[in-house]
Amino acid sequence: MGTCKKEHQWFLDRRTFLKTTGAGVVGVALGSLPFESFTMKEAKAAAAKAGEKAVPTFCAMCGPAANCGVYAFVRDGRFTKVAGMKESPANLGAVCPKGQAAPQWVYSPDRLKYPMRRVGAKGEGRFQQIAWGDAIGLIADTLKKQKEKYGPESLGILSPARRTYSEYLYRFLMSHGSPNYGHSGICAMQMGFTFTYTVGDWPRTVDYGNSDLILVWGKQPIYSGPAQDGVRAYVDAKARGAKLIAIKPSVEPDVGLADEWVPIRPGTDAALALAMLNVVVNENLIDKSFVEQWCYGYDQLKEHVQKYPPSWAEKITGVPADRIAGIARLFATTKRAGIDLGNGVEHVPSSNDAIRAVAILISITGHLDRPGGNVFGAASKMPRLKSVHLRERYTQEWVEKLVYPEFPRAFQPALEGTSSAYYGLFDSVLTGKPYPVRTIIAPGTQALASTRGSKRVMEALKKLDFYVVADVARTADMPYADVVIPLATPYEIDHPFEVRGNWIMARNKVIEPLYSSKSMFEFLCDLGVEMGYGSDFWGGSMKASQNDQLAPLGMTIDELRNHPTGIIYEMLPRKYENYEATFKRKSPRMSGAPFLPQGKVAIYNTSFKEAGYNPLPEWKEPPESITGTPELTKRYPLILSDYHTSNVYTASWQRNVPYLREIHPYPTLHIHPDAAGPRGINSGDWVRVESPHGWMKVKAELYPGIRPDTVMVLHGWWQGCKELGFEDFPLLDGGANVNNMYSVEAAKAFDPVVTAMSSQTLVQVSKA
């Protein structure tokens, strides 16, 4: 039978985070706050009863689609607890564990307390405390000198997870004159770009409420935003009897809820999609009238996919050929069906191919913007707010100056603006080509943990002229910073308002900023004013900034604040089949040309062809793989990939939050018992994982729900937890940083169109 029960193992250092509830009969506890999900009225009543204050605001513990509504409880000026806001359409009163643990993050001993300037060598981590004004002055002086000497493009700003302040980061770049917003090449925009240039928009939402079949593909639907509507939709669809098929290398709770698991090798989704196209085309399972009326290049596709039969894909993906054919047929012939495509396809050199192939599959089978299928966004009656981006300043020269375009120059600016690849900023420092960036600002992001090729990133950090780290707590990169800016958490500031779908709410300050911290917005405004860009930065006033943006709503921020749980705008009724308008949409590139030159789904992509790229999706191997580099498999027989998200951690932070760290205390390698057994590895053993590029030491967990040829670990492991006695891990070899394990070879590790960076390699695993 071979069942395997997971024991919940409890590894805790004896110096645990202690808090007793007092002696005597259980039932007398601190706080005496009742239940946890409130309306405004209930929250205030509960708070009053307990001698506390309840502040409506937003959770800040995940992202990018953050902004669940919460009530933050405050006792004697201290943030104590988090309750869900029932009025928020985002979470309807629910709160995930990260949101619950927010006070521990706010009061972490890792908080950056004051601005600092580096006094030791880069990497030593020796700093001297300086005043806020001096820190701003130091950064401004450097930027002014470099702008004069090297041009404004010598400044790059790294993109954190998408935040509201992302647009302010862009604004600073616009004022300064640099196109170099260093966006990840790992996330979201790879799909945004590829979908828009294939079907005119990004139909990221599957119409779960009306669907009978959903392929949940390379996606983790729960971990980012567990309290939000995507999770409710998933669970409700299952309850309604929809069929859920999960396509990914390992089993997570969403797979547990699904009807079928398709265990696919990491990085091979493009091959699967191409083979599915082969079946659909050869068996003529298409929506003929949609293809005739709304698709360009179907005949070329028909010929093109002949070289991708399921038997070919089986060798690469590890999914049996008849299963591939079965899924293709089921999807094509189920009327109300969609593909919920996730971030997993944004971490491969075949990223644009995979996304294009899936977009084409959705389209030719008649599931695009149809009930139960992949639908274009729904609108509400909320007026469009004024953007802070200053897009009107983009010029062709701007595009030419990009140091390492995240997307080809012919397609810049991209959806979020001009962007250089995040990793590319560091690469330019090392190669000097086409020019080296001289200052990089790292706002809420940790390059050594979050992008790939950690060894090269560290070399670049040592060589980089000037590095500014602006964050809430100490980061992996901080020892290499020249200036460190201490940021307040979103719980310590009253700006900005947030919009989530059809809901807008003012942000309220829960507690005063701790130490000498200020918000990211205040940092950028202060720096902007110091640089002489004050007219672009509202004279430094966030109030003025918010009022400016809110003007189309006909209210000021003070007036919005009078609606303590915000305003919900009515949704417009959803219409399906918006082909005419969508396929005419103009792209944000300089030419302003439509995404789709033919006004139809670009199966055969003439825009890509003109720019020198393949007009049809193809297959490209990851830098190391079983089928691509079989000569490596003797020494490195297993595939390594990583999880992008986790149920209790966000990205590469939060390892220092005790309530969360207690749940998953160690970086854990999921390894199938059949792979662990011959290696003498048991659950709980520390193991050495070695790739051609580096090695790491992590704890093994024998995991029945993973391909036996694959091992996986969560990314972002570096930070210790002081309260629980956990030390930091090394960032390079011998640590737990999976991004140290992958290739960053220019010709092999990047998608040629969307610079997606490969997160697959081959490894050997042995007891440490």
Place this chain on the structure above:
Amino acid sequence: MSTQYGFSFAKDRCVQCYGCEVACKSWRDGEGGVRWRRVSNIWYGRYPQVRSASVSVSCMHCVDPQCAKTCPVKAITKREEDGIVAVDRDKCIGCKTCVKSCPFGAPQFGADGKMQKCDLCLSQTDLSKESPPCAETCPTKALAVSKMDAKEKVSTERDIKRLLAG
């Protein structure tokens, strides 16, 4: 008593987010290393036909609590008025007999060596009007507290036992 309060758990709605476990900890100022509520993953089958299920369990406040039966100093009692199983920590001698008799892993021990566990937030919450934080925080309403008769209650206990067994 005929009606008593208890947890019901809908495994087809649980997404293993751990919200309930941390809500309990945070709202009851939980001690590090002590888990009044415990979320876990249960495996079934063998690759590639592997399935999994998510479980969240605290104390089931059983109709017939074995912990109360086996406690040598009678520190554990089931309250008449609401069916909540409570421990008198002044009486508890920390012998851990209850650990062996509980099928749900409910008894927990912290720094003081006395048994502590979920008490259905009896001092915090008017269960006739409100739900405790664990149920309230759940994004999918997989976890709920309600009044049940003994038969329903035993059924919920059986469901969890079955889930935990794999």
